[in-house]
Amino acid sequence: MxxxxxxxxxxxxxxxxxxxxxxxxxxxxxxxKTPDKGAPQSSGGTSKEAPKDTTPSVAPAKYAELPEPCKAVTVKTIDELVPKAKSKAGTPSTSTDTDARGGCSWNGLVDKGLKGSQYRWLDVAFLRYESVDTLGSGEKRATESQAKEIAKLKATEGAKNVRDSVASGVGDQTTTVAYTLRKTGEDFVYATTVARTGNVLVILNYNGTGYAGAETPNDQKMMDGAVKATKDAVAAITAANK
Known part of the structure; x- marks a missing residue:
């Protein structure tokens, strides 16, 4: 052609x-005159945005404040559980972060002359947990810590007659562990309560012994005393956050 x-x-x-x-x-x-149909077509210059992270963050911690440890247990309770306390005002523990932890202790000796003496010790500790995305909510972290503390108490070296009891109506969850431990030639009866309320853990220890032939404290009474003082401490947390 x-x-x-x-x-x-x-x-x-x-x-x-x-x-x-x-x-x-x-x-x-x-x-x-005929356009190339095989040529790549322009997308108009728009680009897809990176997908947004829709993972929900952990719930905020319930409590932001801790009570003053030495004022967390009422004077009335101290008088009942620690007669003749050296200082009703208590002895505060040392803490480098008072927003997260704090504690206080009381002790006293009742001298009954020929009937011997009764010694009592009471201490309370507060541990507050913040919510952290990588670790979980404050409540979850406090619950995990509570389980570890109870396990440690039950495994106390040298402890005898170990038993535990759940205290209803005290915080969100409360367990008291009682046992007898030989110290300084005497049998000390311990009752330690581990209570959780929201993101705060309360560890309260109440112990005592009878000296010079005095009767050894009853473990149930020691457990009841520990629970009584723990109720004060839990109420103090609520009051501090109003």
Whole structure:
């Protein structure tokens, strides 16, 4: 078939360019009037946004404040559980972070002359847990710590007559562990309550012994005393956060 000169010139020119340019401008034999349907189409310059993280954060901690440890147990309770306390105001424990932890202790000796003496010790500790995305809510962390503390108490080295009891109506969850431990030649009876209220853990220890022939304290009475003081401490947490 006879080809016109202009058309033949265009075909020869296209044959001389690199192959990748041929695809763009020489794929049609219709004088450039038909667009290349195989060429990639522009998306308009828009790009997809990175998916947003929809993972919910942990719930905020319930309590932001701790009570003053030495004021957390009422004077009335101290008088009952620690007669003749050396200081009803208590002795505060040392803490480098009073927003997260604190404690106080009381002790006293009642001398009954020929009937011997009764010694009592009471201490309370507060541990507050913040909510942390990588660790869980404050409540979850306090619950985990509570389980560990109870397990440690039950495994106290040298402890005898170990038993535990759940105290209802004290915080969210409360367990008291009682046991007898031989110290300084006497049998000391311990009752330690581990209570959780929200994101705060209360560990309250009440112990005592009878000296010079005095009767050894009854473990149930010691447990009851520990629970009584723990109720004061839990109420103090609520009051501190009003």
């Amino acid at each position: 006879h080809r016109s000169a202009p058309r033949l010139t265009r075909i020869l020119a296209c044959a001389a360019v690199p192959v990748m340019l041929v695809v763009a401008g020489c794929s049609s034999d219709s004088d450039g």
